[in-house]
Amino acid sequence: MLAPLFLIGALVTTPQMSVQAANQTAVEDGSGGMPRAVNRMVGGIVSYARWPTGSAATARTMCVVGAPRLTDRMAPDVPGPGSVTVRRVTTASVTPECDILFLGRMPVADRRQLIAWVRGRPVLTITDDDAACIYGAMFCLSNKAASISFSVNIDAIGRGPLRIDPRVLRIGGGEGGAS
Amino acid sequence: MTGPTPTPPVERIGARTTLQKLLSRFHFGITLFAVALSGLTILLAGVTALRGYADRNMELAAQLGAYGVEPALVFNDPQAVREGLEPLTRIPGIARLRVLNDVGRPVTEWISPAADPAPTLTRIFFPRPFAVTVQRNGSAIGTIEVWGDSSTLIDYVRLGLLAGLGCLLITAFGTIFLARRFEYELVKPLNEIATVAHDVRLHRRFDKRVQPLGIAELDRLGGDINALLDELQGWQGHMESERALLAHRASHDTLTALPNRDAFDEQLAQRIEAAARRGSRFALLFIDADNFKAANDNFGHAAGDAVLVALSARIQDALRKGDFAARIGGDEFIVIVELDDEVHPEGLASRIRTSVAEPILLPGGETYRAAVSVGVATFPDNGSDATALLTAADAAMYADKLTNRSR
Numbered sequence: 001m002l003a004p005l006f007l008i009g010a011l012v013t014t015p016q017m018s019v020q021a022a023n024q025t026a027v028e029d030g031s032g033g034m035p036r037a038v039n040r041m042v043g044g045i046v047s048y049a050r051w052p053t054g055s056a057a058t059a060r061t062m063c064v065v066g067a068p069r070l071t072d073r074m075a076p077d078v079p080g081p082g083s084v085t086v087r088r089v090t091t092a093s094v095t096p097e098c099d100i101l102f103l104g105r106m107p108v109a110d111r112r113q114l115i116a117w118v119r120g121r122p123v124l125t126i127t128d129d130d131a132a133c134i135y136g137a138m139f140c141l142s143n144k145a146a147s148i149s150f151s152v153n154i155d156a157i158g159r160g161p162l163r164i165d166p167r168v169l170r171i172g173g174g175e176g177g178a179s
Numbered sequence: 180m181t182g183p184t185p186t187p188p189v190e191r192i193g194a195r196t197t198l199q200k201l202l203s204r205f206h207f208g209i210t211l212f213a214v215a216l217s218g219l220t221i222l223l224a225g226v227t228a229l230r231g232y233a234d235r236n237m238e239l240a241a242q243l244g245a246y247g248v249e250p251a252l253v254f255n256d257p258q259a260v261r262e263g264l265e266p267l268t269r270i271p272g273i274a275r276l277r278v279l280n281d282v283g284r285p286v287t288e289w290i291s292p293a294a295d296p297a298p299t300l301t302r303i304f305f306p307r308p309f310a311v312t313v314q315r316n317g318s319a320i321g322t323i324e325v326w327g328d329s330s331t332l333i334d335y336v337r338l339g340l341l342a343g344l345g346c347l348l349i350t351a352f353g354t355i356f357l358a359r360r361f362e363y364e365l366v367k368p369l370n371e372i373a374t375v376a377h378d379v380r381l382h383r384r385f386d387k388r389v390q391p392l393g394i395a396e397l398d399r400l401g402g403d404i405n406a407l408l409d410e411l412q413g414w415q416g417h418m419e420s421e422r423a424l425l426a427h428r429a430s431h432d433t434l435t436a437l438p439n440r441d442a443f444d445e446q447l448a449q450r451i452e453a454a455a456r457r458g459s460r461f462a463l464l465f466i467d468a469d470n471f472k473a474a475n476d477n478f479g480h481a482a483g484d485a486v487l488v489a490l491s492a493r494i495q496d497a498l499r500k501g502d503f504a505a506r507i508g509g510d511e512f513i514v515i516v517e518l519d520d521e522v523h524p525e526g527l528a529s530r531i532r533t534s535v536a537e538p539i540l541l542p543g544g545e546t547y548r549a550a551v552s553v554g555v556a557t558f559p560d561n562g563s564d565a566t567a568l569l570t571a572a573d574a575a576m577y578a579d580k581l582t583n584r585s586r
Contacts (some may be wrong), residue, residue, distance in 0.1 A: 044253040049314055056316050079253055122549020150254075167250040169258045 037148050038141065042102070042126060043076040045139050045150065046084055048165040049097060049124045057081040057104040063089045063098035065114065066106030068142060069118065070128045074102065094122065103127040103137055111135060115156075120159045138164070198369065199362045206358035207351070213220070214350045218343040220335070229335050233272060233327055239491035240267050241325045243310035248278055250311050252286070252321040260287045266454045267365055274301065274328035276310070291328065300329040324402035366416055368392040372401055375408075432506045434484055435491035443513055447565045450503075454558055461517050462524035463561075464573035465554040466494065466531065468510035469583055474547060482541040486549055486559040493534040497527065513572070518557065530552040 006177075024105040028100055039087040041131030046060060062084050062117065064074055084100065091110040094101065103111060111127075115136035120127055133140035133151040141150050157164050244267050251259030260278050267276055268289055276289040296300050305327040311320040371389060378384045389401035430442035438446065440562060447463075454461055468474075468490060475483035487510065492503050494512055497524075503515040514531075516522060531553060538546040554576025556562065561571035 031530075041254060044250070047253065048250060078316075079320060080314075080318050082316060163396070165250065167263075171250055171254060171256060 028055055034143075035073045036076075036077070038071045038128075039073075039075050039077045041141065041150060042074075043078040043084065045126060045168065046076055046100060047078050047080060050163040050165075051052075051122050052161055053122075059083045059085060060099040061097055062086050062100040062102055062160065064093055064104060065089060065094065066104030066129070068102065068104040068128055070141060070148065080142070092177055098123060100124045100126065103129065105129045119159055124162055127161070135170060137165065138162075148158040150179040183301055188239050199366055202362050202365070203355075203358055206354055210350060210354040211347075214347050218346065225335060225339055226332065229332055233304070233331060234309075236270070236308040236331075236356070237271060237305070237325050238311075238325045239275055239375070240270050241309045241323055243267060243279070243322040244249065244276065244323045244325065245311045245313045248321070248323060249315060252278070252280060252313055253315050257286050265290055272327055272331040273325060274305075275324075275326040277308075277324045277326070278313075278321060281319060283322070286321065293330070295328045295330070296333050297329045299568045301327070304329055304332060334552065336564075354356055357363075365394065366395045368401070372397065372404060374536040375404065378409060379411070379434060383415075385415050435488055435506050436493050437512070438503070440505070440507040442455055443503075443507055444565065446503050446505070446515065447568070451558060451563070451565060451568075455563070459517065460558055460560075461548055462522075462527075462557045463568050463572045464514040464516065464524060464528060464531070465556070465569075465576040466514065467552050467576055469550040469552055469580065471510040471549075478543060478545065478547065482543060482545075482547070482580070485541055486539055486547060489539045490535060490549060490551070493532055493537070497531050524555040526559060528555055550583065552576050552583055554579055 023107070036072065039041065042062075046062075048057070050056075051058070051060075055123075057080075060082070062074070062076065064086060068074060074086050076086070078084055078167040089095075089098070090124050091114060092149075094114060101114060101118065103114065103125060104127075110133075115125070124139075125142065126139045127135070127137035128141040130137055130140045133153050136153065136156050138153055138156045141148060143149075150172050152164075152169050154169060158167070204287075240413055245266055247263035247266060248260045249263075251257075251263050255342065264278065264287065265274050268274060268291070274291050274295055278286045278288075280286050293352050302566060308324040310322055310324045310325045312319045314324055371392070375387050375389050378387050388405050388408065392398040392401050430445075432439045450461055453459075470488070471483065471486070474486055487506075491504070491512065494514060498504060498514060498516065501517055505513050514527075515528060518524065532551060535549050535551050538548055541547055554572045554574065556568050556571035556575060558568060562568040
């Protein structure tokens, strides 16, 4: 019960440890390094999201729109019993069956339309084409040198009925977030 | 060289302690033991309980750490792991923290900057770290290890010892007070008994008695002493009356109950001294029964005794209060009379003669008329010491006897 309070307390206090860029996930060398890192990160994010229906073990559907910049082998690695099925769709064919929207590179109008569609729906939005995380996606992946990181748009999360574990918000907020 | 040395008399032990001191020492010992025992028990129980709390504390810290570092491990972010551990570093009693990832490689480690005050105690109480597996939706993604240190325990022990010392002090004072009370209650009646015994021994106060006492055993002792004193008092009274009787017998004639020769000598000496001091005069009357032997022979010894008793009674009747009469021989009496203007020894002598001449009723029914010869000597006219006075009185008596015979 007290743990979240501690964490909130830790959120508002300056960490005493040496300052590094928050959430630096090292990418292993080799050809499979980047896809594995991205899939692990996406899987982690998914595992910390709570939909109003179903449980952690419920299989979720991820609809990939546009062209992902970090990897084309999208297969999120969810820790624990949950799983994610990936479906490639176009902007027009997005249906309420999509629990997760992965927004790759796409026209600005399409993105605006999708973000507007998501508002009020229990849909998790992740993008890898918005390093500053200002265009309305909840989670924004970016890569720097040999590592990838994510940031959080707390406004976007606050607008939807989806619940995100505050610990993730804290990690994602390390880079300043997008509020 | 010398014979066997005689057994030395039993010496009284030099350094004698009082009952009060003995009780005090005894009380203090018992109390010290009790307080030390209870203090130690409480301290041990406290340490055990605290050990339990410390374990629980470590466990909770490990759980909290596991919760905090879980997403950081999911995203494989060492910086976030450190931040997740940060709240734990502020919990007292944690010496070291370490987080391992899913393959057991250390991700981050934190060691308390505060030095362990007692490494040995830490080794005894926290030999192993508390390890909690960090899980994400049921699968292990890492391990967090927490090492405790003994700082809280030492604080407790220090506080406990201080409190124990305080308790010891308070208890010691309380004990001293209670012991004093107890000693007073016990020593007071004992002192009372001792005082009575001392009084009886030193001042012969056989009428002293021990008052009823509050403590049953001592009261019984007091009762026994009282009974003993009752007996002693009885013996004492008996002895005193016996002694008075003996003294009376020694100074008085048993037949006539008049003072005897010894008592007379003493009395005469006193009178001479008193008269010489005051310059007063007194007369000595030597009275001797005439023909007493004949009466004795004719009527028997019982009759002789009766005559003597009658003579003594009549002589005494003729005297005033301050005068003194004694029987100094078989039929010889002596009277000492103080002389003043009213009294003339010759007058007294003739009164005695007249009184004696009255018939005496003998045991056999006969009557007897006694006659006496009286010789008078006065102090200081006829002598200033006992012998001279007696000689003078004796001579006067013989002269009187001769006169009587010739009549």
